[in-house]
Amino acid sequence: MNMDKPIRWVAVFGMLLFFGLMAQVNYVQGSEAESLRTDPHNARQYQDLFNSPRGEISAGGEVLVTSPSTGKDSPKFGRAYKDGPIFAPITGFFGGSGTATQVERAYNSLLGGKDKRIANQHWFDTFIGKKPEGANLELTIDPQAQRTAYAQLKAQTAPGRRGGAVVIDAKTGAIRVAASWPSYDPNEVAPQTGDKGVKRLGELQKGSGVLRPLNDNALSQTFPPGSTFKTVTATEAMRKLGINDQTTVNTSPLKLPESGINLPNDSDSGACGSSAPLKGAYAESCNTSFGRLALQLGIERLSQGAADYGFGKHVTIEPYMPAAESDVPINFMGADGKQQHTGQDATARSGIGQENVRATPLQMAMVASAVVNHGKLMNPYVVDDVRAKDQSELYKASPKQYGEPLSGDQASQLQDMMRAVVAQGTAKNLQGMNIAGKTGTAEQDGNPNARWFVGFAPADNPRYGFAVMTEGSGFGATGAGPIAAAIMRQVLKK
Template sequence: MNAPVRKLSLVVAALFGSLLVSTTLIQYVFAADLNARPDNRRTLLSTYARERGEILVGQTPVARSVPSDDQFKFQREYAQGPLYSHVTGFYSFYGAQGGLEQAENAMLSGSSDKLFYRRISDLFTGRRPQGATLETTLDPAVQEAADEGLEDIRGAAVALDPSTGAILAMVSHPNFDPNDVAGHDLDEVAENYEELNTDSSRPLVNRSIGGDLYPPGSVFKVVTAAAALSTGEYTEDTVVPGPAVLDLPQTDADLPNAFDGPCGPNDEVTMTEALAVSCNTAFARVGMDIGAEALQSQAAKFGFGDSISVPMRVTPSTVPAEMNLPQLAQASIGQYDVRATPIQMAMVAAGVANDGVVMQPYLVQSVIGSDLSVIESTDPQELSEAVTPDVAAQLNRMMVAVVEDGSGRRAQIDGVSVAGKTGTAQHGEGRKAHAWFISFAPADDPQIAVAVIAEDGGVAGNEAGGGAVAAPIARQMMEARLDR
């Protein structure tokens, strides 16, 4: 064989060898990763031939697959789409995005390892492969009350069962209609998806558990009060300074109350009265006295800093690690760099309501197979003991005073004792303050804990405080639960 032919043979052999190696790598080594890629349209289209499991609220499917007359076999359909949009997320040509569609995609699609033996059974029995159904913990009446309350407001609302951690409502506004991005017309879906993605109001963001976290403002005073009471040096009746303006150390800046004048006669006020009127100067002084470590530790016991999933991932809420005294004073009233999600503040209210024990929040009660057997169910789990039962009882009474005699009167429910805390959170010079409210009811036998935020004061703008805008929404949610 002459030299040119020999060289050509070696090149051809090398090419065939490369082809064999690359084919082996693609088919065996990288197969799983390639199949899992969200932009692998071939794999995605193949899943349309399989019926995804339903997402239930009560016994009503709010997401289900219905037969279609085109090549894709099934169409994902969302009943009351906007109402549950951030709970369900959506499933489309872009894959499973947001909500339970993404967080529990393996279960809904039937590809979870937990369904392996069921898939084998389907193979031998000839049954059509089908995903599992998710039964949520949501109370439709509470969900609807939150949605109606937030109607034209940008913000979020969350409700929990204090004794279990079950999520009773999860609403984020603005919302969207998942049906608009779940169709089989690719051009139309792409147009709708682009519109949602470029919308400056960010309707795809679930504000109840993530997005840009909020300064909690005065609702964080419940955490500061818990830290103070837990030292043993304070009680609900302890008298603390409550001047009109607090002279902060290490700076020329002062910290005033949100209202003119002191919080009580002779510039003094009890801890209960300070919470009822939301006295900035009193809680800033208390925060500086107990120290940053006590405040940070107490916030952590309520869940700040924890990475939890419900099963969607919740962005951890934060308290600054390093603070000087003026910063600590601001943090003690929920300002400076304190940031929280609405679900975190609902956990604070629920922890107080549940004798000081914070339960792990969860949204899926059970996973049900195509044969109606329960594949798995969620048992309530304790996250932490935030405060002792005695401290929780004191906080309970203090928060009842907020609603009965203080800034939270608009959360009152006839014949029901309600505990709550208002909040008005500054978040930039010249910007309208956020309006907060956290609460639980009945105070003597808590069935529901709530957190509501109205961005930029909602429809009331600068005139809004948590008591004016957020408290009535929380009241509607609590009434919906208690009237069931």
């Protein structure tokens, strides 16, 4: 009996086993490879982060963040931040465990060289297994103005309190300045710091008192906007109640409908005596007239109008880099933990940026920018372009419109109103500084005031919208206005 036939069949079966193995290897190394590389259990991807230099981050042609070689095996490359605390609100940090914030997080894949855009452009390198190199980022930030802003905030903010400043190019939405005091030094938590950095990061996360250094005070913290919010109330009154800057409004004392308490004005003389045109009431910041306008609008319409400026949601500056949520709440969580509706009194107080109204300096700078840009609000952004190591462009920011919270005509009326604040209103101390804007002094239950100045520059032909906030005693005109003037002088110096 011949055994050749069964031997051949067994040989065929043996081949089938090998085909099975080949198919499986193809499946694992071909189609599964990507998901295996990015599996959360796969420690290599985190280790890999430190084995090749990350891309650089620069602003205004000045290189701010680099990845110097450490000369050690792990990590092979560290991260160095020039003037770390000054630029930290935008750059964020890149830590030893691979955690990152702000731009370091938003552009992690491009900086780390893992992005598909790099792979696509350099497909041949990818094919032959050459490691893609991290791409370089250019920020929209004006480094000198950022430094000025940091120094000014540091000097003017009360000890143990917070300050923030944001400047936006109104035509494009490019953020020129986003400064925060206090800040932290990303160098202290960079990969090369090892365990010390991890410990430091823990301390920073905890913070002390109201200070949360990792959450900057320009983009990531909200404050009561106070009278600067009257710009939003005025906008809504123009749109929904059909008034303009010349319409006479009642500035006499306002008895709040629910409690019967008077809503106070800073002074009950001048424009705030009995009645004035809207422009005058705005320039002198009469609380009573804006409280009345808010009551006429109702909290729903006020909140809706504010939403057109960006209130009520996280404004996305860059993908995975949202700002904190500014809000004009219709319902809010009361002290007893129950949802409460904003009542009449609270609506009046919301109209002057108190009660539960919260805003980031970024949000108020957006309000100013919409006023500057003829009512068109541009989406803010901080990364201008991304280039691969060979200078080929991988990404270029394209300005996008966020919305149109007011008409061009209304915007120019508001511009005039802001100029009037400096010319004849609450910020006469800023005359001759080529800026215009609205002052704000928000009370914070027993804590120092949030002092604001929100406006634009240059005063006659505006291009930039800005918002400056510092905490301390006194008023917005003196506690924030001069800072804004100093920053804008630097921004306009070109």
